[in-house]
Amino acid sequence: MAVTPVPLRVFARLKLQILRNTAMSSGRRAVAFILGIMLGVVFGLIGFVTLLSSAISSNRQTVVVLIGSAIALGWLALPVLFFGVDETLDPARFALLPLTKGRVVAGQIVAAAIGVPAAATTVALLGFVLGSFRAGVAAALVALIGAALTVFFGILGSRAVTSTFAMSLRSRKAKDLATVAIAVLAGSIGPLEAVAFSVAGPGHHDVARRLVTILGWTPAGAGFAAPYDVATGRPLIAAARLGILVASIALAAALWWVTLESAMIGTAAGPRRAAKSGDSRGAVAALLPAPLRVRSAGPLIGIAGREMRYWIRDPRRRAALFTMTTVLVVFPIFRTMYHVSGVSFPTWLITGPMGVLAGVLLINMFSFDGPAYGLHVLVGVRPRTEILGRALGFALTLLPIYAVANVVLAVVADEPRRIPAGVGAMLATTGVSLGTAAALAVPAAFPMPESRNVLAMNAGTGAERGLLSLAALAIIFAISLPALVAAHYFGWQHGWAYAVGGLVWGACWFLAGVAFAVRALKRRGPDRLLAQITLPG
Amino acid sequence: MPAFAVTGMVKQFRGFYAVAGVSLAVPVGSFFAVLGPNGAGKTTLLSMAVGLLRPDQGSAYVLGRSVWDDPIEVKRQLGVLPEANRLFDRLTGPQLLAYVGLLHGMDRDVIDQRASELLSVLGLADAGRTLVVDYSAGMKKKIGLACALLHGPRVLVLDEPFEAVDPVSGQIIRDILRRYVAGGGTVVFSSHVMELVERLCTHVAIMNAGQIQRAGSLDQVRGGRPLEDVFVEAVGGRTDVGTELSWL
Numbered sequence: 001m002a003v004t005p006v007p008l009r010v011f012a013r014l015k016l017q018i019l020r021n022t023a024m025s026s027g028r029r030a031v032a033f034i035l036g037i038m039l040g041v042v043f044g045l046i047g048f049v050t051l052l053s054s055a056i057s058s059n060r061q062t063v064v065v066l067i068g069s070a071i072a073l074g075w076l077a078l079p080v081l082f083f084g085v086d087e088t089l090d091p092a093r094f095a096l097l098p099l100t101k102g103r104v105v106a107g108q109i110v111a112a113a114i115g116v117p118a119a120a121t122t123v124a125l126l127g128f129v130l131g132s133f134r135a136g137v138a139a140a141l142v143a144l145i146g147a148a149l150t151v152f153f154g155i156l157g158s159r160a161v162t163s164t165f166a167m168s169l170r171s172r173k174a175k176d177l178a179t180v181a182i183a184v185l186a187g188s189i190g191p192l193e194a195v196a197f198s199v200a201g202p203g204h205h206d207v208a209r210r211l212v213t214i215l216g217w218t219p220a221g222a223g224f225a226a227p228y229d230v231a232t233g234r235p236l237i238a239a240a241r242l243g244i245l246v247a248s249i250a251l252a253a254a255l256w257w258v259t260l261e262s263a264m265i266g267t268a269a270g271p272r273r274a275a276k277s278g279d280s281r282g283a284v285a286a287l288l289p290a291p292l293r294v295r296s297a298g299p300l301i302g303i304a305g306r307e308m309r310y311w312i313r314d315p316r317r318r319a320a321l322f323t324m325t326t327v328l329v330v331f332p333i334f335r336t337m338y339h340v341s342g343v344s345f346p347t348w349l350i351t352g353p354m355g356v357l358a359g360v361l362l363i364n365m366f367s368f369d370g371p372a373y374g375l376h377v378l379v380g381v382r383p384r385t386e387i388l389g390r391a392l393g394f395a396l397t398l399l400p401i402y403a404v405a406n407v408v409l410a411v412v413a414d415e416p417r418r419i420p421a422g423v424g425a426m427l428a429t430t431g432v433s434l435g436t437a438a439a440l441a442v443p444a445a446f447p448m449p450e451s452r453n454v455l456a457m458n459a460g461t462g463a464e465r466g467l468l469s470l471a472a473l474a475i476i477f478a479i480s481l482p483a484l485v486a487a488h489y490f491g492w493q494h495g496w497a498y499a500v501g502g503l504v505w506g507a508c509w510f511l512a513g514v515a516f517a518v519r520a521l522k523r524r525g526p527d528r529l530l531a532q533i534t535l536p537g
Numbered sequence: 538m539p540a541f542a543v544t545g546m547v548k549q550f551r552g553f554y555a556v557a558g559v560s561l562a563v564p565v566g567s568f569f570a571v572l573g574p575n576g577a578g579k580t581t582l583l584s585m586a587v588g589l590l591r592p593d594q595g596s597a598y599v600l601g602r603s604v605w606d607d608p609i610e611v612k613r614q615l616g617v618l619p620e621a622n623r624l625f626d627r628l629t630g631p632q633l634l635a636y637v638g639l640l641h642g643m644d645r646d647v648i649d650q651r652a653s654e655l656l657s658v659l660g661l662a663d664a665g666r667t668l669v670v671d672y673s674a675g676m677k678k679k680i681g682l683a684c685a686l687l688h689g690p691r692v693l694v695l696d697e698p699f700e701a702v703d704p705v706s707g708q709i710i711r712d713i714l715r716r717y718v719a720g721g722g723t724v725v726f727s728s729h730v731m732e733l734v735e736r737l738c739t740h741v742a743i744m745n746a747g748q749i750q751r752a753g754s755l756d757q758v759r760g761g762r763p764l765e766d767v768f769v770e771a772v773g774g775r776t777d778v779g780t781e782l783s784w785l
Contacts, residue, residue, distance in 0.1 A: 301639065302639025375640070379641055380611075
């Protein structure tokens with residue numbers, strides 16, 4: 001029987017249906033969807049106003065090309081980050097359907113053009129096109145063509161990338177690795193930018209101008225630079241820029257066409273590697289990291305050991321840990337090396353915030369485990385063991401990194417006598433931080449999605465997580481403040497005494513937080529906590 | 538004293554009764570199957586009976602002790618095959634078993650020895666340092682069973698233990714469970730596979746719409762008929778396609 005080609009409106013309906021089903025699947029997701037629309041409206045309007053007021057104004061060309069390039073790069077990169085989340089994106093889902101390759105390509109383009117990002121982009125770029133009328137109809141026409149081609153390039157380029165990496169991104173290890181790389185990259189953007197500008201010296205505008213000159217000859221920025229060429233009477237330059245864009249689109253389309261089939265049927269996968277040989281040390285020694293290999297290991301040591309493994313192996317935890325380490329450790333070291341502000345900070349002003357922020361990683365400690373926490377419920381782990389084991393595992397993972405950072409900072413600043421005060425501030429704030437996290441962990445626990453991609457859509461928990469983190473930070477900072485003030489007055493002269501004081505301060509607050517958490521867990525019951533952190537369905 | 542008992546169990550989710558007043562007693566040394574179609578309430582019932590889910594009403598007992606009033610002592614006697622997503626799957630098989638053993642407070646040497654034997658018998662020793670998250674569905678089922686057996690419980694509660702398991706592994710699991718029951722242990726498990734239940738079990742309960750429809754020894758429930766016929770009769774619903782799908 002002949003099969004009628006699937007009309008493109010079917011893909012459009014599929015995308016809309018998925019958007020609707022996702023939004024309506026729970027109240028939380030509905031809120032997340034509405035927030036997404038609101039953000040889309042805000043970004044769209046900001047882009048519209050900025051581009052409308054800046055377009056074809058010679059002193060604002062930098063702004064226009066940077067915004068335009070950011071939009072193009074967003075279209076290029078975001079589907080790669082969200083791969084596997086939007087069901088209309090993964091070509092493998094179409095493999096068993098009687099569709100030609102051309103139809104799948106067309107359908108995917110239609111699907112990509114529907115949604116909040118597409119609407120927000122259209123609104124923003126409309127500002128660019130309307131603003132370009134200032135330089136005449138020809139410039140506006142080039143702006144329209146440039147903007148449309150740029151978005152088209154973004155859509156095609158992202159699909160080409162996802163098709164090329166479809167198999168590797170479907171494998172757990174590649175996704176885990178990508179997650180960490182992306183998280184570290186995201187955490188590094190601010191620090192790297194600050195360092196780059198500090199290295200470049202006072203001429204920041206020159207750096208931006210040079211960047212825009214380069215972007216103007218790439219597919220990301222060419223479409224936004226071209227109208228300026230028309231406005232300044234250089235139509236051939238404008239045509240050359242649009243030519244680069246068209247050639248890039250053709251290249252992306254060709255790459256997509258070639259890789260789509262292997263992405264749909266999975267021929268890009270290599271043979272499965274044989275399992276690495278087992279561990280001859282025995283099961284317990286294989287589980288416990290070296291610092292915990294004690295003869296009398298019990299539930300407490302077991303939980304601490306498993307937590308240490310999980311801070312490295314669980315992609316969500318690993319990404320959070322790596323991001324925080326990048327921001328809190330690498331950046332201050334760079335900052336100290338390059339004297340960004342011209343003033344080098346006392347060590348405790350860096351190690352103190354490290355400890356303060358540590359707790360943020362642990363406030364939803366039970367949800368990291370999700371349904372696996374059920375094993376603890378089945379075994380009947382005692383509440384005190386539960387809380388102390390998690391805190392011990394986290395402290396043993398994080399404190400060595402912080403300790404090394406403290407020493408490196410002091411050495412880089414050529415102030416080794418600052419080390420004790422840095423240690424004191426670190427111990428005081430980390431203790432307060434872990435105690436606060438423990439105290440919040442039971443009453444404020446909420447489920448996290450079962451995603452291996454920390455940057456994937458988060459089922460509406462982003463706002464909840466953000467508010468909780470802010471509240472925790474405020475509490476931790478308030479309790480840590482006396483220790484930081486004491487560091488200022490006593491840190492220099494009585495460094496080691498201050499370090500002991502910091503340890504005592506941190507330990508007291510930590511134990512108070514643990515006592516509160518144990519009572520809370522006993523009152524609530526592990527089974528209810530399990531239900532609280534497990535997503536329905 | 539039954540090995541495992543629930544009385545008047547009720548659980549509702551948003552007005553829907555998943556379990557609607559179930560009472561059941563499982564004799565010591567029995568091989569007890571809880572049968573039922575998808576959505577019958579088997580997993581909810583077993584989750585409440587082992588302390589994973591708090592019932593709205595009713596009680597659960599293991600060897601005479603209340604699951605909810607004396608949880609620590611009960612959980613020493615109880616081994617539960619968890620669903621795959623309840624495993625700490627970022628550990629290797631040996632590490633996961635070591636973790637379960639340490640949580641139970643077992644001696645380190647005993648953990649090492651039992652883990653090694655279980656992995657060997659269940660054919661998981663070759664998995665080496667592969668993380669459980671990368672195991673196949675059948676391997677996850679087997680490592681889950683190893684976790685349930687490690688501390689030598691007197692009562693085993695298994696949710697669909699043979700699902701996704703290949704025939705050779707299925708044979709090994711059946712052998713392990715038979716030996717366990719012969720040694721005085723009690724097994725309670727849920728299943729859809731009638732042939733398997735008829736071959737293995739001494740007792741059966743058929744559950745539908747949150748209630749027990751039939752319960753007793755296998756012979757009592759069958760009444761001389763194939764178990765499948767009894768099951769279909771108890772559960773009801775459509776069993777043939779009628780005049781539809783004529784185009785197939």
